[in-house]
Amino acid sequence: MKRKVSLRVIRRISFYYEALLKLDLPEDSYVSSKKLEEITGVSCNQVRQDFFYLGISIGKQKKGYQVKKLFAELRRVLSIDRGADVVVIGAGRLGCALAQYKIFKVRNINVTALFDIDSNLVGRELQAKGKNLPIKHMDELRGYLKKHPEIKIAVLAVPEDAAQQTLDQLIDLGFEGIVNFAPRILKLPKGAEDVQLVNDCIGASLYKIIYQIYHQDSEEQ
Amino acid sequence: MKRKVSLRVIRRISFYYEALLKLDLPEDSYVSSKKLEEITGVSCNQVRQDFFYLGISIGKQKKGYQVKKLFAELRRVLSIDRGADVVVIGAGRLGCALAQYKIFKVRNINVTALFDIDSNLVGRELQAKGKNLPIKHMDELRGYLKKHPEIKIAVLAVPEDAAQQTLDQLIDLGFEGIVNFAPRILKLPKGAEDVQLVNDCIGASLYKIIYQIYHQDSEEQ
DNA sequence: TAGATTGTTAATCGATTAACAATC
DNA sequence: TAGATTGTTAATCGATTAACAATC
Secondary structure (H helix, E strand, O other): OOOOOOHHHHHHHHHHHHHHOOOOOOOEEOOOOHHHHHHHHHHHHHHHHHHHHHOOOOOOOOOOEEHHHHHHHHHHHHHOOOOOOEEEEOHHHHHHHOOOHHHHOOOOEEEEEEEEHHHHHHHEEEOOOOOOOEEEEEEHHHHHHHOOOOOEEEEEEHHHHHHHHHHHHHHHHHOEEEEOOOOOOOOOOOOOOOEEEEEEOHHHHHHHHHHHHHHHOOOOO | OOOOOOOHHHHHHHHHHHHHHHHOOOOOEEOOHHHHHHHHHHOOOHHHHHHHHOOOOOOEEEEEEEHHHHHHHHHHHHOOOEEEEEEEEEEHHHHHHHHHHHHHHHOOOEEEEEEEEEOOOEEEEEEEOEEEEEEEEHHHHHHHHHHHOOOOOOEEOOHHHHHHHHHHHHHHOOOOOEEOOOOOOOOOOOOOOOOOOOOOOOOHHHHHHHHHOOOOOOOOO
16 A cells, blocks of 8 residues: 555545445445545545555446445545544533544444543543443543553543643643644644644634635635 | 635634734734744744735734734634624534633634524523523524524534434525534535535544554654 | 845645546 | 446646745
8 A cells, every 4th residue: 555645535535434324325236436426526536546545446347346345445444443442531511522422433433431620520420322431530541541551542622721731731641642622723742743633623614614705706615 | 815715824824813812922022934833833934925825914024023913914814803693503512512612702703592403402591601692493593594694604513413404404594604513524415515514523533533543654734 | 234034936745637548 | 349437647736845035
């Protein structure tokens, strides 16, 4: 497989996966790149190019890609079978909402616990998809990671004022990936440049929407 | 001003704005593009290029940009003084969390009401930053928009199963911009191509994080 | 003055789109 | 066979980075 695949490719791969999941076709049927264009809005050329980048070459001329095989390839790229355990930092409304998302289950992402500093929350449990998630104190996090060394990803859902400080703490604890949902743009501290950080969706999203509405001419998504 | 400014530029402009806000410098002090690089991580060349694209030419050689003037320009680009009224669709945990975000206030984005179909929620009020936000029934939305024609943006925070259907409804009601927080990729119905839709942050974000962690070599943000 | 910093143009890089031979 | 669709290469497009004259 060629290295250095752009994250845009990965994002689109997740589009294909989701759309295909929704279609719910028989495993032995075929989809063409043209069909994928129809259901995802991504051009068929782009689709084939993406597959090429990722070494997905299971297509049959005149038919397309067998659904079963294609699923297997997409799952491989997205590491869905491997899955991932994550913790949610911040057990307020946002943190709890995120932890309960079904999507985690579909994608084999497993929230194992929430952490907070609010003594009203610590000790309680959150009902999520059949299982109960414990809400623990931030002070317990280090010990928890010792016991669960496979956890490398944190979802950050603390109030915006505490976000940067909490990020620094998480990096100190050795997390490798952090998805920030606090509506603030966070900076990785010096020396932590190889930690993967996805920043603030909401803030930037809103600005984009507002800009587009007030400057009606482009139509990029 | 040159037209056709990429949304990436807008995103970075919001970075500059946020970072500058956080620094809280005296209004008559100056920041250079080099300083902006330091605080945002965006290269000084990129900063100047962005300003050039947007017609921001208020810099003084050897000094940089006067903080007061720069704020004025950034606020202009981001339409912050103009502001925007928005409604939140879905008054569950996620919708309520979003509606209470301080960020809305800072950016002059004003949530005026929430809408839901759950009779346990409809009629109640959400305490948010001093004011009380009414939770109304979806059936009231059409009438509400008649009374508040300035509302063009909806924040979509319904459960993922209802997301696509609700989106279609919102478009039918004439919204021009929709930020989707349901963890699902939504498609604009045919004919609504000029509606601005920002899709699902969380799903794509998680995939990106996981891909990067499992394929440690690139270091793009 | 010398050094620093702008605004703007030019060069590079990367991503998307188009083209097309191969072939089922 | 003819038409459709792949995998892959080439062309185009757009965004980022580098360079630099102007000048405070």
